[in-house]
Amino acid sequence: MPQRYIVVLRMRLFNLLFIGDVVGNVGLRELLRQLPELISTYSADAVVVNGENIVNGKGLTEAEANALFAAGVHCITTGNHVWDNWKSRSLLASTPNVLRPFNYPSANPGRGWCLVELPGGRTIGVIQVQGRVFMQPIDDPFKAVDDAILQLKPRTSMIMVDFHADATAEAVAMGWHLDGRVSAVLGTHTHIQTADATILPNGTAYVTDVGMSGPYDSVIGMQKDVALKRMQLQTAHKYEVAEADVRICGAHVIIDEVSGDALQITTFQSPPPRTSIVQGS
Ligand SMILES: [Fe+2]
Numbered sequence: 001m002p003q004r005y006i007v008v009l010r011m012r013l014f015n016l017l018f019i020g021d022v023v024g025n026v027g028l029r030e031l032l033r034q035l036p037e038l039i040s041t042y043s044a045d046a047v048v049v050n051g052e053n054i055v056n057g058k059g060l061t062e063a064e065a066n067a068l069f070a071a072g073v074h075c076i077t078t079g080n081h082v083w084d085n086w087k088s089r090s091l092l093a094s095t096p097n098v099l100r101p102f103n104y105p106s107a108n109p110g111r112g113w114c115l116v117e118l119p120g121g122r123t124i125g126v127i128q129v130q131g132r133v134f135m136q137p138i139d140d141p142f143k144a145v146d147d148a149i150l151q152l153k154p155r156t157s158m159i160m161v162d163f164h165a166d167a168t169a170e171a172v173a174m175g176w177h178l179d180g181r182v183s184a185v186l187g188t189h190t191h192i193q194t195a196d197a198t199i200l201p202n203g204t205a206y207v208t209d210v211g212m213s214g215p216y217d218s219v220i221g222m223q224k225d226v227a228l229k230r231m232q233l234q235t236a237h238k239y240e241v242a243e244a245d246v247r248i249c250g251a252h253v254i255i256d257e258v259s260g261d262a263l264q265i266t267t268f269q270s271p272p273p274r275t276s277i278v279q280g281s
């Protein structure tokens, strides 16, 4: 009788929670209110938040960063709008787990990647790079992300990349560039959640944009009348953060901690948007 071997595949699951661009104090307040439940719902081992738009849509300071860290956030990413707030620069310079896109010229303050160290010796690397299509002509994000991966790979099996990009094609290209080399490529910046969350063929979770965490009775977080004036009149009008219909957007990624491969990606909006006004539906 042939011997039968039972192969037991061992996987250690890691739950990553990533929250998209937090806009305004209203966005921050709502995120702090929802975060305990989101952490519990998704059994989050690590929480990463994009905070580029917290203070009137422009960057964040030590106070907002500390509030997020106290609520269980492990790393804050930012983006192009972090440079609009002068107070963000000292925060970037002093706080290793508040990131700015790695491919800005290196004389700017801050870092573009970090290693998050968790209880039990678990680690996850976080990298942020920014696209160049319809954005500032900064250094090559594809080369920059390769350099950051070289630094992190010897230290951890799991890496997530926040790709802060305007053009969907550039984000998709970044997904293919990184497939099989990082656990997740999660997009930010457009403030609109895309419906393309997927696991790429070589095990990388991907979504073009996880969406905004802020007021949706707005034009991507800003008051509608001001945004309309800017577009219709083609002159300067001061943006103000909107107030109503605040939702939190993000992605939950389950990763095999041993291989670093993503096993599942789910995007969410909390609360969900209204999609029907049919009675009783
Ligand atoms: Fe943003």
Ligand SMILES: [Fe+2]
Binding pocket: 052, 079, 080, 081, 164, 188, 189, 190
């Ligand atoms: Fe941005």
